[in-house]
Amino acid sequence: MKKNFKNKHRMLESFGYEFLVACPNCNSKSKVISLGEHSPHSTGITKRFVCLNCGMTNDIRFNQSIISYSSKWNEGIINIGGSFDWYFGYPLYLQIPCCGQTLWAYNLEHLEYLKNYVQAELREDHPYYLSVESRLPLWMKSAKNRDAVLKAISKLEKKANEN
Numbered sequence: 001m002k003k004n005f006k007n008k009h010r011m012l013e014s015f016g017y018e019f020l021v022a023c024p025n026c027n028s029k030s031k032v033i034s035l036g037e038h039s040p041h042s043t044g045i046t047k048r049f050v051c052l053n054c055g056m057t058n059d060i061r062f063n064q065s066i067i068s069y070s071s072k073w074n075e076g077i078i079n080i081g082g083s084f085d086w087y088f089g090y091p092l093y094l095q096i097p098c099c100g101q102t103l104w105a106y107n108l109e110h111l112e113y114l115k116n117y118v119q120a121e122l123r124e125d126h127p128y129y130l131s132v133e134s135r136l137p138l139w140m141k142s143a144k145n146r147d148a149v150l151k152a153i154s155k156l157e158k159k160a161n162e163n
């Protein structure tokens with residue numbers, strides 16, 4: 001039976017309530033969260049990094065919401081779209097080489113969303129232009145890469161659920 005992925009019109013921004021990151025001190029699974037509204041457009045909200053393994057914490061607050069959608073990190077602003085959290089630029093915990101590229105997700109819900117998309121054999125033709133699926137790189141949408149991408153996603157699921 002063919003699966004159908006109904007566009008859910010989820011924007012990448014909607015997954016930014018929690019980032020699983022690799023702690024810059026001990027490399028363990030740790031988190032970046034918002035103490036308040038998680039939209040990158042809301043200013044004056046503390047973003048907090050917490051590592052439960054080594055106890056490292058870090059706070060940052062942006063009083064202006066200057067956002068870059070480049071996949072490269074720019075210091076001092078909010079960066080959306082690369083394999084790091086938006087505020088500190090710590091590397092995402094859920095990232096893995098795949099098809100010569102890097103597959104990444106902010107958190108488990110984001111990973112599930114990608115999985116549902118890639119698993120579906122039938123897709124709507126015109127995804128909402130700001131949605132996650134419309135912004136996915138072509139290599140992730142390609143049918144010939146589907147098995148490799150799903151394998152990488154399942155490895156990340158295992159990694160996310162360890163410890």
Ligand SMILES: [Zn+2]
Pocket residue numbers: 023024025026027028030051052053054055056
């Ligand atoms: Zn740590």
